[in-house]
Amino acid sequence: MTTTDRRNFLRALSGVTAAAALPQSIGRALALPAHHRTGSIRDIEHIVILTQENRGFDHYFGSLRGVRGFGDPRPALLPSGKPVWHQPNGNSEVLPFHPTAPNLGAQFMVGTEHGWNRGHAAWNGGKYDQWIPNKGVQTMAYMTRADIPFHYALADAFTICDAYHCSVMGPTDPNRYYMWTGWVGNDGRGGGPVISNAEVGYDWPTFPELLQNAGVSWKVYQDVGTGLDAEGSWGWTDNPYIGNYGDNSLLYFHQYQNATPGTPLYEKARRGTNILKGGTLFDQLRADIASNTLPNVAWIAAPEAYSEHANWPTNYGAWYIRQVLDALTSNPEVWGKTALLINYDENDGLFDHIIPPYPPQSDAQGKTTVDASNDIFRGSAAYPASSNAVGPYGLGTRVPMLVVSPWSKGGYVCSQVFDHTSVIQFIERRFGADRPDLIETQIPAWRRAVCGDLTSAFNFARPDATRVALPSTSGYAPPAADIAAAKRYPDYVPTVPAQQAMPAQEPGLRPARPLPYELEVDGDVDTLKRAFNIGFRNTGKAGACFHVRSGNSSAGPWTYTVEAGKTLSGSWPVASTTANEYDLSVYGPNGFLRSYKGGIDTGRANLDVNSRCDDDGDANFELSISNRGTAACTVSIVNAYTNEVMTHWLDRGQSTRKHWRLGASHGWYDLTIHVDNDRGFQQRLAGHIETGHDSASDPGIGMV
Numbered sequence: 001m002t003t004t005d006r007r008n009f010l011r012a013l014s015g016v017t018a019a020a021a022l023p024q025s026i027g028r029a030l031a032l033p034a035h036h037r038t039g040s041i042r043d044i045e046h047i048v049i050l051t052q053e054n055r056g057f058d059h060y061f062g063s064l065r066g067v068r069g070f071g072d073p074r075p076a077l078l079p080s081g082k083p084v085w086h087q088p089n090g091n092s093e094v095l096p097f098h099p100t101a102p103n104l105g106a107q108f109m110v111g112t113e114h115g116w117n118r119g120h121a122a123w124n125g126g127k128y129d130q131w132i133p134n135k136g137v138q139t140m141a142y143m144t145r146a147d148i149p150f151h152y153a154l155a156d157a158f159t160i161c162d163a164y165h166c167s168v169m170g171p172t173d174p175n176r177y178y179m180w181t182g183w184v185g186n187d188g189r190g191g192g193p194v195i196s197n198a199e200v201g202y203d204w205p206t207f208p209e210l211l212q213n214a215g216v217s218w219k220v221y222q223d224v225g226t227g228l229d230a231e232g233s234w235g236w237t238d239n240p241y242i243g244n245y246g247d248n249s250l251l252y253f254h255q256y257q258n259a260t261p262g263t264p265l266y267e268k269a270r271r272g273t274n275i276l277k278g279g280t281l282f283d284q285l286r287a288d289i290a291s292n293t294l295p296n297v298a299w300i301a302a303p304e305a306y307s308e309h310a311n312w313p314t315n316y317g318a319w320y321i322r323q324v325l326d327a328l329t330s331n332p333e334v335w336g337k338t339a340l341l342i343n344y345d346e347n348d349g350l351f352d353h354i355i356p357p358y359p360p361q362s363d364a365q366g367k368t369t370v371d372a373s374n375d376i377f378r379g380s381a382a383y384p385a386s387s388n389a390v391g392p393y394g395l396g397t398r399v400p401m402l403v404v405s406p407w408s409k410g411g412y413v414c415s416q417v418f419d420h421t422s423v424i425q426f427i428e429r430r431f432g433a434d435r436p437d438l439i440e441t442q443i444p445a446w447r448r449a450v451c452g453d454l455t456s457a458f459n460f461a462r463p464d465a466t467r468v469a470l471p472s473t474s475g476y477a478p479p480a481a482d483i484a485a486a487k488r489y490p491d492y493v494p495t496v497p498a499q500q501a502m503p504a505q506e507p508g509l510r511p512a513r514p515l516p517y518e519l520e521v522d523g524d525v526d527t528l529k530r531a532f533n534i535g536f537r538n539t540g541k542a543g544a545c546f547h548v549r550s551g552n553s554s555a556g557p558w559t560y561t562v563e564a565g566k567t568l569s570g571s572w573p574v575a576s577t578t579a580n581e582y583d584l585s586v587y588g589p590n591g592f593l594r595s596y597k598g599g600i601d602t603g604r605a606n607l608d609v610n611s612r613c614d615d616d617g618d619a620n621f622e623l624s625i626s627n628r629g630t631a632a633c634t635v636s637i638v639n640a641y642t643n644e645v646m647t648h649w650l651d652r653g654q655s656t657r658k659h660w661r662l663g664a665s666h667g668w669y670d671l672t673i674h675v676d677n678d679r680g681f682q683q684r685l686a687g688h689i690e691t692g693h694d695s696a697s698d699p700g701i702g703m704v
Helices: 003-020 026-030 057-061 116-126 131-135 149-157 172-181 207-214 264-269 283-290 314-329 421-431 445-450 480-484
Strands: 046-052 087-089 092-094 159-161 218-221 297-300 338-344 366-368 401-404 412-414 519-526 531-538 544-550 558-562 567-573 581-587 593-599 607-613 620-627 633-639 645-650 655-661 668-675 678-688
Touching: 046 172, 046 314, 046 421, 057 149, 087 131, 116 131, 149 314, 149 401, 172 207, 172 421, 207 218, 207 264, 207 421, 218 264, 218 283, 283 314, 314 338, 338 421, 366 567, 421 445, 445 558, 519 581, 519 593, 519 607, 531 544, 531 558, 531 581, 531 593, 558 567, 607 668, 607 678, 620 633, 620 645, 620 668, 633 655, 645 655
Parallel strands: 046 297, 046 338, 159 412, 218 297, 366 558
Antiparallel strands: 087 092, 159 401, 338 401, 519 531, 531 567, 544 558, 544 581, 581 593, 593 678, 607 620, 620 655, 633 645, 633 668, 668 678
C-alpha cells in the first residue's frame, strides 16, 4: 500500500469510528415501535442479510442458556454407545474443550479442514463418529459468553435459531450458492454441480435476477478492494481489511462477470465502497439508510478481517456487526421496517452435536415422501464415485443464525429446521404474494419440505416493545497500525486439556417461538415376521426428517422424511441382531425422541404403547399401554421433568391410559417406560407439544 493510500485508509477508519458513535443510545432506537400497518410479514420493507464465515453453533453458542447445546438431554449415541460429543481419537476420545488462551475472542484461532470429502468422511454415512481423524482435535474447541459477549447479548436481546444448518457438507462457495440461487447446479447444467471453491464461472440463474425481473429492489454492500472485476479474485485481496473476501458469490456467475456499467447486475453487484480512495466500509449503507433508499433486499459481504473466518478474531466480527446495526438504527423510520439476518455460511470444520437432516440415498437407507433426487450428489469427473465423494449435499452442520428486528426482540429461541434456502423462502414470502414469478424453482423439493421459511422466528402480530441495550464493541476494532500495515498474525492452535469433561451450559429457560410441528412415531414388535416396525405420522404444517439409529447393530443409520399430512413406515429385522433384541432410536426436530429396546423371544415383554396430544388447545399428553405379552407385568413410567414414577400392574391383554397436563413443563414431556419382568425392555417418549402460542425452551437442557 502506498503512503497516500495508507493515509486515506487511516482517515477512512477514523470516519467509520466516528460514525459508529453517532447514535447516542442504540437502545433508544431499538425500543422504537415496529412498523405495524398490517400485523403481518408485509410490515417488513427491508431484508438485510449479513453472512459471516465459518463458525459452528456449538462452537459459539453450545453454552448459551436455553438453546439445544451442551446440556441437551437427548443427544444421539455413537456406535460406541456414548453421547455424540465423545468423538473417537484412536484409542482415546476428545470432548468439547475450552481453549486456555486469554481473551479468546481476540485470538487468531486456527482453522480446520472443511472440504467436501473430509466433511463427508467425518459424517461417515450418518454415524457421525469420524470428526477427529478428518478435522483434527481443534474441531472440538468452543467459546463462552465471557469470550464473545456481544454475540451472546444479541441472542439475549433478539431471537436465535438453534436448528439453522448450512446447506452443504462442504466449503464456503457451495453454501453461498444455495443462499443466492437455491442450489449448486445440481442438475449438471450451467457448470454444476459445484461442491468446491473452484470459482471457474457458472451459468445457472440467480435469485437476484428473479428479484430484478419482479421489480423488487436489491443490492450487495461490499468494499471493492483492489477491484471487483479481476477474474479469479472478485473482491478478494491480500490486504484483509478491504474488499469482500470473495464472498459476493454472484460474481462467479458469467452473467455478472459479463455485465456492463449501467446495467442492473453490474450496478447492484459490482459496485461498492472504496476504502483505498478515501471511503469507509459503511458510507454507502449509511447514505442509503439516511435517504430512505435502502433496497428491499440487501446482502452484506465483509472484508476478510471482519468476517469471523478462522485466523481472525470474533471480536473484529462483533465490531463489524455493531457498525451495521448502528447504521440501520440511525434512521428509526427505516429500522422500524427492517429485518437483519445474521448467519454463517458454513462451520469451518468445527464440531456440532446435532446430526443434520439428510435424504436417504437408497431404499436401504430410509424413505421419503418427497422427491430427493436433486439432493443426492452422484459423482462427477472431478469427484468420482467413491465412499466420500458421493452422498447427500446436505443439510450441513448447524451454524448460528440471529434474527435481529423489531419483530424478533425478547431473547427468544426458534427451533424450526432452516438452512440457507430459508433466506430465499423468507424473501419469497414477503415479496412474492402478488408476484407469482418470484419463486426460486431451483430449491429442491426435499429441501423445501424440510427447511422452513424463517417466519416462525418473528411475531408480526404482537411485536415485543422491550428496550434493548447492547454492550460496546469500541475496543474490538483492529489496531490502526495493523490496518495500515495490512498485518496478519500466525494461528493460535488450542490444545486438548489433560483432564477432559463435558462443558456446562448456562442454566435457565429461554422464551420459545411456536413451531409448525405435530409429529408422532409409534413402534411395535411383529412376532410373525420377527421384526420391529416403526410408523411415522406428520399431522403438522411443516415437513420433518427423522433420523433412526441402532444401538446394537452396525447397520444404519436411516432417515425418513415425511411431508406435512403424510405417513411412512419402516421395518427392522430383529432375528439378525444380538440375542434377538432390538435397540432403535428415532430423533426428530426440536428434541423429539422415541427409543425402543427389548426382545422378541418367548417370555420377553411386549407392550403396545401409543401416545397422542389432546385437541383442546392445551399442552396435554396421553399414553395408552396394553400388555400383549404372555405374562402379567408391572409397568413403571418415569417422568424426567418431575422425577415422578407411576406404576401399574397389567394382566395379559389388559390396558391402561395415563394423562399429563404439561403446563408446568411448558409443553415438554420426557417419559421412560420399564417393566419389572424384563430388564432389557425400555421405551422412551420425549418432545414438545405445540399449541400455537409462545412457550419456553426445554427444561431438561442443562438440568443437573
